[in-house]
Amino acid sequence: MTRVHTAGNGITCTPFRVTGLHSYIAFVRDHVVGHGDGSGLTNDLVDDVKCTGNDTSFWNEIWCGTVAFKLKYPRLHRLESFKTARIADRIFWTDNGPVMTWNWASNPRWRAAAELLNLEKDLLDLNQFSNKPDTWTWKHEKCGKYTSSSLSNLLINAFVANKPIPEPTVINSLIPQKIGIFMWRMHKNKLLVRIELDNKGIDLHSVLCPVCDDCVECIQHAMISCKSAASVWDKLRQWWSLDKLPFEVYSDLIDCSLSHINSKTGTKIWQAVVWITAYFIWKNRNAKVFGNNASSIPKLLSDIQSKSFEWINDRGCNIDLDWHSWVNNPSACALNFKPKDGIG
Ligand SMILES: [Zn+2]
Structure with missing residues (x-):
């Protein structure tokens, strides 16, 4: 048997030669x-x-x-x-x-x-x-x-038999497009963590996580379970005064929402912050891999707070965040965001 034939039944793929x-x-x-x-x-x-x-x-x-x-x-x-x-x-x-x-x-x-x-x-x-x-x-x-x-x-x-799963939307107008593209790559398992490089046949000296050197680095580990990533997420949880974060696996990051925030804009603000946090976790991991200065966890949180404040205020045409409130009670900001010029 050297080929897989896929005519009919709506399946299309190129016949290919296999060895075993x-x-x-x-x-x-x-x-x-x-x-x-x-x-x-x-x-x-x-x-x-x-x-x-x-x-x-x-x-x-x-x-x-x-x-x-x-x-x-x-x-x-x-x-x-x-x-x-x-x-x-x-x-x-x-x-x-x-x-x-x-x-x-x-x-x-x-x-x-x-x-x-x-x-x-x-x-x-x-x-x-x-x-x-x-x-x-x-x-x-x-x-x-x-x-x-x-x-x-x-x-x-x-x-x-399996109906296609609808693709999530990775557009959030409150943050730069590059972060949406990053989330899309993560969702499609395209982040080049070490296990993915190894699966592609690239010879690595180790498939262990470059940050903690403790577990095989898969996307779930890099983005969620690595102790460094977990510390950043916990800082986010504390900043937003949440008992528990509404996600445990990386695939839930794209569509996550908070039960106490019902408005569309409030959910968009929360989503922007989660995506920015994921993006910073990945950037920090890469800084470690490529020998640049990786940031401490408090510095990462501070960067996430300032960048999210800057981007959301600049891009949200109906949002006017106050820095002091944003740092001290972001949930309230997302719940009661103050519209610019009374628009909202
Ligand atoms: Zn790790």
Whole structure:
């Protein structure tokens, strides 16, 4: 099977040549299902490999659990001397159980040593491999063998059964267009965080977050969960006197609103501030990556307050914010914004 044919049923895509089942998985992941790192999708499509481990990459393929070891244990992957090692190079079975053979460029220490403990625990939990050649079991055929018709049905169901999700609006006239464009790129998973660069095949020395060096950097981490980003959002929460922010995932940033602000203009002011905050978090992350001076969290909040004040006042033809009120009670400003020249 070298092509996916997509005529009929409203599906259009270019036939393409593939070299193996992983290419199909990648195609469906990227163009149909959109599962991010594809880990869940791999489970949806194929069962775990049961094999000698001779033809499967230990680090690069998802064969134990739901994520490739190179992403689950990035510090160890960095220390691996042979990044293309096969499963059989790293683990084999004896009467006394599995034996692991490592080849590190230098001994794992600190957090890498902790990763090694967890990795060995993962491997000890495995059942013994059979002596058959490496293989995947395709879940969508009873015989376990991949067929083009089963993939075709999968594609049709994904395109036809799932109604398209309306795209959010990324225009807010209170702030510069570049920030709307940034939000659009974030919404479309186009921010070049390290995991996305790695998925594109760009060789990085690490996929860990450049800000905290603690987790794999995906968009959710960079924009929401990284401790630096989380501190900025918490400052925003305090500034607006909120018990809780109305979003937990980055995809909710575009359309977020506050329940106590009902007016259209008030919601637009809040949205402008959220978008500016996201934009500053990303700018600060880039400053760190490219060796420029990253700002402290209080300085970031102060920049967010002054820029939002400047842009909203300049661009909002019916808004006249007072600086003292804006800094001390922005919710009240958004609720009772004072129109310029009595317009509003
Ligand atoms: Zn981080």
